[in-house]
Amino acid sequence: MNTPLLKVDNLRIALAGDGVTYNAVENVSFEIGRGEAFGLVGESGCGKSITALAVMGLLRRPLSLGGGRIVLDGQEIQDAPAAEMRRLRGKRIAMIFQEPMTALNPLSPVGKQIAEMFVLHEGANWRDAMDRAEEALRQVRVPSPERRIRDYPHQLSGGMRQRVMIAIALACGPDLLVADEPTTALDVTVQAEIIDLMAELCAAKGTAVLMISHDLGLVANMCKRVAVMYAGRIVESQVADAIFATPSHPYTQGLIDSLPRLGERARRGRQRLTEISGVVPSIQAYPSGCRFNPRCPAVTDVCRSSAPDITALPADGLVRCHHHG
């Protein structure tokens, strides 16, 4: 295989507490090929969003990069100076956030916010940039873009705002789009539209996607490969179809089993949902050994004493469990 577009290698993110430093993320490694959609799934606090911020070079105190490498297209960017990262962001890697209202500038018309990308990154003059912004709005299927270009974010609906975010992110044709819970704040029918739009535009432009979500189903529909994070570590990574067919980590298995599945009640009658017992551990109190061990139905002594290594699965998959195989 030729060099991947993005390679995250042994990433560690440090969280400075009161005189103590915690590892909010550790041993996180993954690769994304050109034009490939990769999903990172986990619950709140598992470290998926800060992993995305690390890739963007946007970690701020109390978070900092504790170690590891982030390689974009052969170039190590984890120690790149701020000016260099500013040049990359928007041009080569772009990001969409969960809440478009807080991510957009409320005092600037949306057209100007899109046009800014062409001015800053491609040296276009404002007149040309505004024309291209209108075209960009048309591409994300905002109705009557010639009028909408002058609207402020508060004049648009949630779905339209997220379309504007996508237009800004994809304006300069980045190689990688990082999407952090891009549809969580939206209604379900709108969510479906936005996901379709993102998938379609990225496929047309050959943009790779790093999709962050708590919704395993959503990620599996959009992405080719999926990694599941728990308490700061990747516990399993597989091809999307395989993760549902043969989940290998008890946490993944538990997540899939615990969700009421559409059509299940008609087929089998109402079954009691399978629960994952306990709660997500807080970073100050990560259990020793495998971090899932207090909640795991298959826990044994070895799980409490030592952290499991990676076991390879077919098709470049991996799982971090003592009891696999």
Next chain:
Amino acid sequence: MAESLLTLDDLAVHFMVGSAFAGGVKTLKAVDGVTLEVKAGECLGLVGESGCGKSTLALAIMGLLLPTRGLIHVDSQQISGSTPPDRMAMARTVQMVFQDPYASLNPRQTVRRTLADPLRLHGVNDKAEVEARVMDMMAKVGLRPEHADRYPHEFSGGQRQRIGIARALILKPKLVICDEPVSALDVSIRAQIINLLLELKDEMGLAYIMISHDLGVVEHVSDRVAVMYLGRIVEQGGWQEIFEDPRHPYTRALIAAIPDPFHRAAATIAKTKAKGEIASALNPPPGCHFNPRCPMKADVCVADAPFLGTVGPGHLAACHFRDRVS
């Protein structure tokens, strides 16, 4: 058949918004002509997107908003625009579980106080009895006795929701409105709370109105389902009819929008997806409110609002093409 606990008869809740000086006063029809029934011990799933009027409907049933038109019968009480409810009696009949368990608990009250206050307000003055009922309720929702003296911030999200459920049930209501009870919780915790709600329903003979946008949850818990769009019920029926044989294109669009990792036929999904977004309730489209987004739109949909017509036993749909099977 169980007797009906709640009936809504042509219920409407309108709001006047804007001012006479700036653009004029407009009427926002948040709930517009809803007729529904919930029987004792039954779970009604209420589905719809933000802005469809679900929460206004819930507040009206709680007696917190007066109807503009129509009647609400809860148990033995009748509420209309001119007869406001007896709040104390309502609190013993209808209670609510909120979406965000942290925002809906008083941060300066211990769990014991949160659960004991309603009892005292409703005339349980014997200290031993209050304590016994608080402890009994805590045990029912899976909280340990030592949790009684703790404050909400000391609990995880799932446990906070258990406190919220305990508070709703402490007065032994007959109907509990659950407004997105699991959406704010971690995915791995949701199953615990759903199982708990179903157990308590059987144990205490409760009726639920389960408001949720998660159709997987609604299908799992509901006996009957009502789908709301811009203030109106567009379809209602038994859970099986709604999910197996949906007759309103909006219901079909909602089902098609659920990402399905187990791969339904992609072609049927593309055909039934809705376009665009929910219109503003201030300025709803003429005729059928869903027509600008509908894949089956015809001229009649713009001209006339369809009525909620019968398509099967207990199964109603408000679509001009309700008899056309997908």
